[in-house]
Amino acid sequence: MSGGLPQGGGQRAPLLQVRDLKTHFAQRLGLFGRAGAPVRAVDGVSFDVFPGETLGIVGESGCGKTTLGRTILRLIEPTAGTIHFDGVDLLALKGSALRAMRRHIQIIFQDPFSSLNPRLTIGATIREGITVHKLAEGAEVDIRVRRLLDEVGLRPEYASHYPHEFSGGQRQRVGIARALAVEPRLIVCDEPVSALDVSVQAQVINLLQDLQRDRGLTYLFIAHDLSVVEHMASRVAVMYLGHIVELASADDLYVEPLMPYTQALLSAVPVPDPTKRRSRIVLTGDVPSPANPPSGCVFHPRCHHPSRDAACERIVPALETKGTEHLVACIKQPPTSIDWPQQQRAGAVNPAARYLPIAAIAQRSQS
Amino acid sequence: MTEPLLRVENLRTYFHTAAGLARAVDGVSFSIARGETLGVVGESGCGKSVTALSMLRLVQPPGRIEPGSHIWFEGRDLLSASDEEIRRVRGNRIAMVFQEPMTALNPVFTVGDQIAEVARVHDGASRRAAWDRAVDMLSLVGIPSPRDRASNYPHQMSGGMRQRVLIAMALMMNPALIIADEPTTALDVTIQAQILELLASLQQKFGTAILLITHDLGVVAEVASRVIVMYGGQVVEEAPVRSLFAEPGHPYTKGLMQAMPRVGMDRERLVTIPGTVPPPTAWPSGCRFRDRCAFAWERCEREHPGLQSVAPLHTARCHLVDSGGDDSASSGGDTRRRGEGARP
Numbered sequence: 001m002s003g004g005l006p007q008g009g010g011q012r013a014p015l016l017q018v019r020d021l022k023t024h025f026a027q028r029l030g031l032f033g034r035a036g037a038p039v040r041a042v043d044g045v046s047f048d049v050f051p052g053e054t055l056g057i058v059g060e061s062g063c064g065k066t067t068l069g070r071t072i073l074r075l076i077e078p079t080a081g082t083i084h085f086d087g088v089d090l091l092a093l094k095g096s097a098l099r100a101m102r103r104h105i106q107i108i109f110q111d112p113f114s115s116l117n118p119r120l121t122i123g124a125t126i127r128e129g130i131t132v133h134k135l136a137e138g139a140e141v142d143i144r145v146r147r148l149l150d151e152v153g154l155r156p157e158y159a160s161h162y163p164h165e166f167s168g169g170q171r172q173r174v175g176i177a178r179a180l181a182v183e184p185r186l187i188v189c190d191e192p193v194s195a196l197d198v199s200v201q202a203q204v205i206n207l208l209q210d211l212q213r214d215r216g217l218t219y220l221f222i223a224h225d226l227s228v229v230e231h232m233a234s235r236v237a238v239m240y241l242g243h244i245v246e247l248a249s250a251d252d253l254y255v256e257p258l259m260p261y262t263q264a265l266l267s268a269v270p271v272p273d274p275t276k277r278r279s280r281i282v283l284t285g286d287v288p289s290p291a292n293p294p295s296g297c298v299f300h301p302r303c304h305h306p307s308r309d310a311a312c313e314r315i316v317p318a319l320e321t322k323g324t325e326h327l328v329a330c331i332k333q334p335p336t337s338i339d340w341p342q343q344q345r346a347g348a349v350n351p352a353a354r355y356l357p358i359a360a361i362a363q364r365s366q367s
Numbered sequence: 368m369t370e371p372l373l374r375v376e377n378l379r380t381y382f383h384t385a386a387g388l389a390r391a392v393d394g395v396s397f398s399i400a401r402g403e404t405l406g407v408v409g410e411s412g413c414g415k416s417v418t419a420l421s422m423l424r425l426v427q428p429p430g431r432i433e434p435g436s437h438i439w440f441e442g443r444d445l446l447s448a449s450d451e452e453i454r455r456v457r458g459n460r461i462a463m464v465f466q467e468p469m470t471a472l473n474p475v476f477t478v479g480d481q482i483a484e485v486a487r488v489h490d491g492a493s494r495r496a497a498w499d500r501a502v503d504m505l506s507l508v509g510i511p512s513p514r515d516r517a518s519n520y521p522h523q524m525s526g527g528m529r530q531r532v533l534i535a536m537a538l539m540m541n542p543a544l545i546i547a548d549e550p551t552t553a554l555d556v557t558i559q560a561q562i563l564e565l566l567a568s569l570q571q572k573f574g575t576a577i578l579l580i581t582h583d584l585g586v587v588a589e590v591a592s593r594v595i596v597m598y599g600g601q602v603v604e605e606a607p608v609r610s611l612f613a614e615p616g617h618p619y620t621k622g623l624m625q626a627m628p629r630v631g632m633d634r635e636r637l638v639t640i641p642g643t644v645p646p647p648t649a650w651p652s653g654c655r656f657r658d659r660c661a662f663a664w665e666r667c668e669r670e671h672p673g674l675q676s677v678a679p680l681h682t683a684r685c686h687l688v689d690s691g692g693d694d695s696a697s698s699g700g701d702t703r704r705r706g707e708g709a710r711p
Contacts, residue, residue: 060555061526167643168411197410198582199640202626206637224555231628231637254630268560269630270585274608282564283557285511286525 013087014048015218016072016186021045021081023064023071027291039291041067042078043242046319049186054212054219056233056250058226058265062287063239065222069188072220073107074098085186103133106179110191112171116163122149122174123159129182148177153207169200176207180215188220193228205231226269230254235325238262241298242290244319248326255361258328260305263360279359297330305355307332310347371398372543372576373422373461376437380414380421383429387648391417391430393600399544404570404577406591406608408584408623412644414600415580419546422578423457441543459489462537466549468529472521478532479505479517485539504535509565527558534565541573548580563590584627588612593680596620599655600647602674606681616675616683618660654686662687 022043027036042064049055057065070076072083074090083090085105093101109115116125126145130136136144146156152173163171172192179187189208193201205228211217223229229236229250236253238246238261246259257263264281271278283302288294294301300312317329320337331338334352343351376396382389392414399405409415420426422438424445438445441460445453457463465471473481482504483497492500498517505513508531521529530550537545547566551559567590570577581587587594587608594611596604596619604617615621625638642659645651654672657663666686675688 060557169643197644198584198623199410199626200643202628202637202639203641205628206639209636226556227628227630227632230630231632264557266630268556270559270563270583270589272584272588272612272624272627272629274588274612280560280564282560286527286558 012050014084015051015086016049016220017082017084018048018072019046019082021068021071021083022079023067023076024079037291038079039289040242040293041290042071043290043293044081045239045242045244047237047244047247049218049220051185051218052212052216053235054221054233056229056236057220057222057239058224058229058236059239060224060265060287062241062290064242064290065224065239066190068239069107069190069220069222073102073105073188075107100133103129103182104184105186105188106182106184107188107190108172108175108179108192111195112168112175113163113195115175116171116178118163121160121162122166122177125163125174126159126177126181129178133182135182144181148181151180151211152177153203167200168196169203172196172204173207176204176211180211184217186218186220188222190222191224192221194223194225201228208232226254226266238265241287241293243298243329244327245299245329246327247319248323248328252323252326256323256326256356257360258322258326258333258356259299259330260303260355261299263357264302264304266361267357267359281357281359304357305330305332307350307353307355309350311338311343314346315343370442372401372440374398374437374439375418375422376439378418378421378436378438379433380417380426380436381431381433382647383431384648389647390600390650391647392421393650395597395600395602397595397602397605399576399578401543402570402574402576403593404579404591406587406594407578407580407597408582408587408594409597410582410623410644412647413597414647415597416548418597419463419548419578419580422546423461423463424453455489458485458537458542459540460542461544461546462540462542464530464533464537464545464547464550466552468526468533468553469521471533472529474521477518477520478524478529479519482517482532482536482539485536489540500539501535504539505532507538507569508532508535509561510535525558526554527561530554530558530562531565534562534569538569538573538575542575544576544578546578546580549582550579551586552581552583559586566590584623585629596623599645599650601655601684603656603684604677604682605674606677610678610681614678614681616677616681616688617656617685618662618687619656620683622659654684 023041024038025041026038029036045068059065067076071078123145126148127141130141130144145159149156149158154170154173193204196204212219221229221232233250236250237244240261246262257266264283267281281304285302296313296315297317300308311331315331315338317331319327319329322328322333332352334354336352340351378392378395380392382391395418407415421432426432432446436446479498479501482501486492486497486500502513502517505517510516510528510531551562554562579591591608594606594608595602598619604620615624622640626640628637640659651658653669654667657667672684672686674682674684677683677688
């Protein structure tokens with residue numbers, strides 16, 4: 001699955017290109033450190049992010065979305081695969097070249113309480129990046145800090161205050177200012193609003209959108225909340241057990257989800273409208289362990305596709321085109337590159353057949 | 368009209384702290400009918416969890432339930448009951464399901480022991496009989512191979528399973544009321560769907576009333592028949608669930624609904640509620656929401672609004688409702704009603 005992925009953006013060059021990325025964690029079992037099966041947190045992920053867009057990454061706990069974000073920043077080293085940023089091979093960078101590159105890729109963390117140093121004033125926190133990367137000197141640094149605070153909707157006087165004096169929403173604004181201080185091109189937003197109350201969450205979402213518009217930022221937006229991702233992202237990748245199982249424009253994904261996992265995920269979102277009672281696809285059981293993922297399609301033990309059969313346990317489905325810029329990893333949703341004779345040899349009894357249960361479809365409301 | 372299962376009357380729980388008097392719950396009144404699901408919605412610091420803890424008298428100092436508060440349940444006031452009486456109510460007639468299934472379970476006992484303990488304490492059941500009942504409960508809440516699973520420790524289970532264990536524990540004595548405080552907040556959406564479905568089916572089977580505390584309007588819309596919205600330690604709106612979503616009466620409720628991105632909504636800019644919740648030591652005078660309200664005027668600062676009638680069984684604590692609608696149904700600050708909202 002390396003090389004040209006048929007996906008969005010036409011002829012534009014991607015800002016970030018990830019191919020076959022794997023991040024496995026070694027496990028030691030028992031007192032004497034017997035090597036266990038590695039945890040395959042990210043297990044062969046490929047995608048592009050184009051300049052100025054927001055690519056959403058959704059998935060449930062343990063799907064590998066956070067590990068993916070951190071691997072891209074090289075906060076965690078990958079096991080295999082490539083990451084190119086603006087044509088530069090990120091994994092080949094070392095020392096000062098890597099540090100210089102870090103300026104261009106920043107991260108906003110989930111927890112606004114633990115991601116700020118409690119002993120630094122917020123001014124000092126924001127200033128750090130500016131001085132490390134020598135973006136300004138002397139009085140110019142303070143001017144920048146004040147301008148950044150103003151840009152994220154905080155009073156410039158707050159520069160001399162400490163994190164404990166702020167609410168969760170305000171701290172998240174500080175986290176955003178800290179990321180912006182070094183003028184990055186790509187920001188990995190790792191669950192940036194999930195710790196916030198609804199009313200504050202909306203403020204931060206609007207701020208992120210304003211900043212993207214004003215500064216031409218590119219976001220990799222990682223979240224478990226499907227409604228927030230739909231609101232933020234132009235394209236969305238759905239992860240399950242370390243794999244991207246579906247990747248499409250937000251419009252397509254929410255109207256025509258083709259991967260049975262995405263269908264179940266969408267149908268599970270509670271709808272804040274008591275007049276709409278949707279039938280729901282309730283998945284049985286829990287997500288399997290990424291140290292011992294199921295064979296074939298990782299979703300097959302919980303899959304509700306009517307054509308699911310023995311072939312799903314044996315064939316690893318590739319992420320392939322099912323519609324315009326709509327990629328899905330499922331051999332039972334047509335069209336598929338695994339033809340019928342091939343499926344039969346793997347024990348198939350049910351040919352691929354299009355399956356789109358009503359429950360999966362988001363009703364576009366008129367409101 | 369029959370007496371409701373539980374009636375909270377002017378509940379005030381204050382925390383006497385060094386930083387001042389925190390009026391976390393400040394004059395809350397509502398009732399729950401037998402077998403109904405009442406949703407309690409609000410953001411951090413609105414007083415919803417302290418309300419729940421107060422109902423079982425689990426508030427710890429410096430918190431104190433103030434005199435004049437009443438919680439009527441099965442014919443007596445829980446707040447004036449003896450310690451012995453309240454122990455017979457807790458876990459027996461009223462059970463609680465907490466948000467974090469990991470911290471709510473004891474890590475050094477098997478889940479079977481912990482569920483069985485409920486029957487041993489409340490029924491004086493023998494060790495063997497209690498264990499058998501625990502296994503039955505695990506099977507009832509949909510845990511596969513319950514006999515083996517009963518010997519598991521909490522860390523051997525996933526979050527969804529642990530939440531099922533807590534529900535099994537809550538249901539052990541077939542309580543009349545379950546207080547569920549954010550029971551699905553720590554869970555993924557697909558697991559949340561499983562748990563909500565389980566709660567609904569068990570409720571139907573046993574006729575248990577549920578007080579469901581949540582910050583998620585989507586969850587409320589799906590499972591509650593009636594809803595109260597809390598802000599600043601008070602109930603600011605109470606309504607049957609359909610009426611609340613069709614015609615939110617309080618600007619805060621409207622704001623919450625608009626601030627929430629929803630699947631299928633046009634991707635326009637979100638409407639926000641400016642500012643943040645004030646600390647409970649310093650509620651604003653008059654209407655507690657006025658600092659953040661787009662419609663506030665001079666009266667909102669001067670006068671604390673009572674609950675005004677918006678529609679049948681639907682009230683909101685807002686002067687706008689008072690001046691905008693008819694005032695025939697409003698009777699001062701107490702237009703609390705009983706009865707269940709229509710459940711489709």
